[in-house]
Amino acid sequence: MNGRRSIVPLxxxxxxxxxxxxxxxxxxxxxxxxxxxxxxxxxxxxxxxALLKGSIGxxxxxxxxxxxxxxxxxxxxxxxxxxxxxxxxIGGEGQIYLGATAATAVxxxxxxxxxxxxxxxxxxxxxxxxxxxxxxxxxxxxYRGTSEVVTTLMLNYxxxxxxxxxxHEPSPLAEKGAFFPMSxxxxxxxxxxxxxxxxxxxxxxxxxxxxxxxxxFVLRYTPFGFRTxxxxxxxxxxxxxGVGVARQIFLVLLVCGGLGGLAGAGEVxxxxxRLFDYFVGGVGxxxxxxxxMTKGNPLGIMLAGAFFGCLKAGASKxxxxxxxxxxMALVIQGLTVLxxxxxxxxxxxxxxxxEMKEQVTQEDQADGD
Amino acid sequence: xxxGTRPTAARFRGGAGPGLEVxxxxxxxxxxLLMVGIxxxxxxxxxxxxxxxxxxxxxxxxxxxxxGAGKTTLMNILYGLHQPDSGxxxxxxxxxxxxxxxxxxxxxxGMVHQHFMLVENLSVLENVILGIPPRRPPLLELDxxxxxxxxxxKRYQLVIDPSTPVWQLPVGxxxxxxxxxxxxxxxxxxILDEPTSVLTPSQAERLxxxxxxxVDEGRAVIFISHKLREMKEVADRxxxxxxxxxVGTVDPRETTPSELARMMVGRGVFxxxxxxxxxxxxxxxxxxxGLCCDNDRGVPALRDLSLTVRAGEIVGVAGVDGNxxxxxxxxxxxxxxxxxxxxxxxxxxxxxxxxxxxxxGYIPEDGRKTGLIADFTVEENLIIKTFDSPPLTQRxxxxxxxxxxxxxxxxxxxxxxxxxxAIPLRHLSGGNQQRVVVARELSAKPALLVASQPTxxxxxxxxxxxxxxxxxxxxxxxxxxxxxxxxxxxxxxxxRIVVFLGGEIMGEVDAETADVNLIGEMMLGHRKRAExxxxxxx
Numbered sequence: 001m002n003g004r005r006s007i008v009p010l011x012x013x014x015x016x017x018x019x020x021x022x023x024x025x026x027x028x029x030x031x032x033x034x035x036x037x038x039x040x041x042x043x044x045x046x047x048x049x050a051l052l053k054g055s056i057g058x059x060x061x062x063x064x065x066x067x068x069x070x071x072x073x074x075x076x077x078x079x080x081x082x083x084x085x086x087x088x089x090i091g092g093e094g095q096i097y098l099g100a101t102a103a104t105a106v107x108x109x110x111x112x113x114x115x116x117x118x119x120x121x122x123x124x125x126x127x128x129x130x131x132x133x134x135x136x137x138x139x140x141x142x143y144r145g146t147s148e149v150v151t152t153l154m155l156n157y158x159x160x161x162x163x164x165x166x167x168h169e170p171s172p173l174a175e176k177g178a179f180f181p182m183s184x185x186x187x188x189x190x191x192x193x194x195x196x197x198x199x200x201x202x203x204x205x206x207x208x209x210x211x212x213x214x215x216x217f218v219l220r221y222t223p224f225g226f227r228t229x230x231x232x233x234x235x236x237x238x239x240x241x242g243v244g245v246a247r248q249i250f251l252v253l254l255v256c257g258g259l260g261g262l263a264g265a266g267e268v269x270x271x272x273x274r275l276f277d278y279f280v281g282g283v284g285x286x287x288x289x290x291x292x293m294t295k296g297n298p299l300g301i302m303l304a305g306a307f308f309g310c311l312k313a314g315a316s317k318x319x320x321x322x323x324x325x326x327x328m329a330l331v332i333q334g335l336t337v338l339x340x341x342x343x344x345x346x347x348x349x350x351x352x353x354x355e356m357k358e359q360v361t362q363e364d365q366a367d368g369d
Numbered sequence: 370x371x372x373g374t375r376p377t378a379a380r381f382r383g384g385a386g387p388g389l390e391v392x393x394x395x396x397x398x399x400x401x402l403l404m405v406g407i408x409x410x411x412x413x414x415x416x417x418x419x420x421x422x423x424x425x426x427x428x429x430x431x432x433x434x435x436x437g438a439g440k441t442t443l444m445n446i447l448y449g450l451h452q453p454d455s456g457x458x459x460x461x462x463x464x465x466x467x468x469x470x471x472x473x474x475x476x477x478x479g480m481v482h483q484h485f486m487l488v489e490n491l492s493v494l495e496n497v498i499l500g501i502p503p504r505r506p507p508l509l510e511l512d513x514x515x516x517x518x519x520x521x522x523k524r525y526q527l528v529i530d531p532s533t534p535v536w537q538l539p540v541g542x543x544x545x546x547x548x549x550x551x552x553x554x555x556x557x558x559x560i561l562d563e564p565t566s567v568l569t570p571s572q573a574e575r576l577x578x579x580x581x582x583x584v585d586e587g588r589a590v591i592f593i594s595h596k597l598r599e600m601k602e603v604a605d606r607x608x609x610x611x612x613x614x615x616v617g618t619v620d621p622r623e624t625t626p627s628e629l630a631r632m633m634v635g636r637g638v639f640x641x642x643x644x645x646x647x648x649x650x651x652x653x654x655x656x657x658x659g660l661c662c663d664n665d666r667g668v669p670a671l672r673d674l675s676l677t678v679r680a681g682e683i684v685g686v687a688g689v690d691g692n693x694x695x696x697x698x699x700x701x702x703x704x705x706x707x708x709x710x711x712x713x714x715x716x717x718x719x720x721x722x723x724x725x726x727x728x729x730g731y732i733p734e735d736g737r738k739t740g741l742i743a744d745f746t747v748e749e750n751l752i753i754k755t756f757d758s759p760p761l762t763q764r765x766x767x768x769x770x771x772x773x774x775x776x777x778x779x780x781x782x783x784x785x786x787x788x789x790x791a792i793p794l795r796h797l798s799g800g801n802q803q804r805v806v807v808a809r810e811l812s813a814k815p816a817l818l819v820a821s822q823p824t825x826x827x828x829x830x831x832x833x834x835x836x837x838x839x840x841x842x843x844x845x846x847x848x849x850x851x852x853x854x855x856x857x858x859x860x861x862x863x864x865r866i867v868v869f870l871g872g873e874i875m876g877e878v879d880a881e882t883a884d885v886n887l888i889g890e891m892m893l894g895h896r897k898r899a900e901x902x903x904x905x906x907x
Binding site for chain 1: 702704722723724731733738739740741742743744745749753754756757762765766767769
């Protein structure tokens with residue numbers, strides 16, 4: 001028997017089944033939403049046609065979808081990797097802010113280096129900024145046992161206000177005499193290249209997709225990834241296997257923060273070209289939804305992120321054609337998440353039911369001892 | 370299930386009828402509970418096969434049987450947790466359907482589980498009234514309940530301060546509380562499931578006295594145990610179960626322990642030690658000196674313990690569960706930090722978790738908790754100690770084909786029943802999960818093997834597989850520390866036996882010539898006699 005050959009179909013099966021779960025949830029969400037659209041007095045088929053047209057109907061639409069999806073993917077990885085090690089990184093929002101801030105700080109300074117290096121430095125600064133923001137929760141969780149849910153969530157607010165403060169004069173990050181708190185423009189040498197002329201699709205999407213594949217590889221094929229999953233699967237067993245559990249948790253949260261930071265860097269270096277006050281607007285939390293729907297699987301996150309990107313991109317077209325509020329896209333998003341959770345819950349009930357039966361039987365066999 | 374051939378065992382076999390040997394005993398007694406022809410089938414197991422049980426008011430009725438004999442299933446049926454496939458239950462002469470624990474409680478059945486059902490953050494009194502509907506909801510009747518509880522406690526001389534939070538109570542007291550809780554609910558039939566497994570001998574003595582006073586008031590008590598001497602001490606009658614059916618009901622005072630044992634085990638007490646080559650090595654692999662260590666509650670679990678295990682011998686640790694065995698194993702493995710003393714393996718001082726699988730192998734008592742990852746595949750579970758060294762990892766990349774090959778080899782060598790190495794572990798049966806642990810820990814040929822209750826809850830075939838694996842390790846030249854609460858198992862496997870009580874070694878005997886009664890006495894704390902009998906050994 002050859003180990004590798006025989007593993008592949010199972011791994012595929014896993015992906016297919018998680019994809020199937022997502023697909024079923026999407027179908028159910030679209031069905032329920034169709035009822036809502038109908039109730040709002042529009043034709044759901046027409047509305048969905050517009051949604052499709054606005055998201056994948058043309059090169060411009062596809063580009064728009066890609067632009068929307070990029071930060072969702074990176075934000076999703078930031079949550080998903082933590083999830084794999086049994087942690088909840090709710091701090092995507094704050095990490096995105098800090099990553100964007102650090103990237104901006106590097107991106108607006110004229111450096112005597114080639115353009116590619118300036119860009120690379122700005123992107124790396126973004127990673128570092130996000131990682132820095134995860135440093136405190138990471139340390140507290142790993143070495144002091146403080147719940148990372150609370151600390152990461154709270155730091156989101158700190159990050160929002162910190163960025164706001166940095167964008168008001170006399171901060172060096174603030175644009176002089178601006179009508180709205182924002183930074184100066186990112187220098188052309190530090191901008192992410194545009195992929196399709198005439199659209200705003202930037203290389204941030206490529207970065208996200210490549211990182212998704214890398215992350216999948218890391219989790220499956222490296223000792224670091226194995227350790228991460230080991231800690232997530234059973235920390236007690238990980239300790240017994242000689243894994244430094246605290247250290248691993250600390251490292252993982254740092255990397256997660258860095259991934260969130262990259263989402264922020266991509267936004268300012270590729271799309272907004274400035275750091276704005278309140279610019280993130282919930283992408284961090286959407287990343288949470290994307291990651292949880294797919295149990296942190298990087299490939300699944302890419303699928304779910306693409307779907308959310310489609311909804312966001314197609315919503316305005318839907319509004320123009322049918323008059324349905326573009327916030328309908330948010331409803332569909334929310335319903336999809338709910339259905340994924342419901343399906344997962346149903347499966348768990350079934351599994352737990354079966355396991356409980358098995359356990360009872362085993363206990364009965366063991367008869368009390 | 371009637372497969373026995375020994376005439377001695379057949380003598381006790383009551384067969385299917387409800388009559389059994391009941392006629393032998395006083396007919397005038399009031400029958401509190403009668404279970405007739407109870408059969409319960411689980412997938413692949415006939416847990417209860419046509420069981421008939423009669424319990425009288427005013428008697429302690431022992432329920433004796435090995436692990437897996439069907440005791441717990443029968444009691445779960447009585448308590449409404451399971452529904453029997455067939456059979457009838459009569460309570461004080463009336464036929465009843467016990468469809469839920471609520472029905473059982475209303476009938477006066479009180480169950481003290483082996484694992485206590487107490488809410489640690491609540492006070493004693495709150496635990497007592499938990500689940501009893503108040504007369505004037507939503508107000509709790511704490512004051513009147515306190516009065517009643519205190520009177521009750523005084524009557525049975527089980528004084529507990531009702532306002533103490535339960536987490537502050539020692540284990541023995543928690544058991545009093547569980548019993549008082551049932552008495553508070555006016556239980557007329559009390560089920561005690563292995564009540565002594567958490568008690569010290571003197572606490573057990575006290576429990577027996579309390580149990581006697583309960584039945585003197587006309588209550589009935591079902592006393593579940595697999596310890597023969599307890600039955601002799603406390604029970605009026607004993608029903609012996611084996612393989613899911615009743616072997617017989619006897620008076621323990623008229624039955625010798627070996628007769629009871631034979632009924633319970635059915636094949637003569639299995640002391641068939643396999644022949645083993647003598648060990649020549651004098652090499653001391655594990656040397657423990659003056660070890661002191663607290664348990665999770667901060668109570669001393671090991672007191673100044675010294676122990677040596679040589680290469681090529683199995684040292685069995687006998688003792689009632691909870692006497693420091695678990696803490697000892699965890700200290701050796703490096704998962705628990707001792708307060709005092711030293712542990713050396715092959716001369717090396719243990720200061721933390723030992724990562725070298727060729728130095729130490731560990732089979733933990735709760736494999737699923739400390740040794741395995743349910744969501745990992747079988748092959749992944751097989752490599753959790755070795756995944757990051759060659760040949761499994763090369764140039765920083767996990768070699769899955771290598772890992773798969775290794776898994777297939779181990780699956781074959783250790784007879785792990787799995788359709789595929791990449792199946793999530795949780796789909797395997799308990800016995801096969803344990804084989805995964807055994808395969809992982811033994812495949813690196815460790816110098817020292819620590820096996821902590823490695824056969825707990827396993828089916829017979831898996832038990833045998835584990836036993837054989839341990840013997841093979843010994844014969845290979847490994848030092849083996851074998852911890853088990855099943856004395857018969859310790860006797861079968863060990864070269865030397867040390868007996869644990871309260872975190873101390875009560876004595877040491879040569880397993881080849883061991884006297885079971887002597888070990889039993891040491892387990893129960895009769896150190897003096899034990900020392901005079903074995904004193905030469907140290």
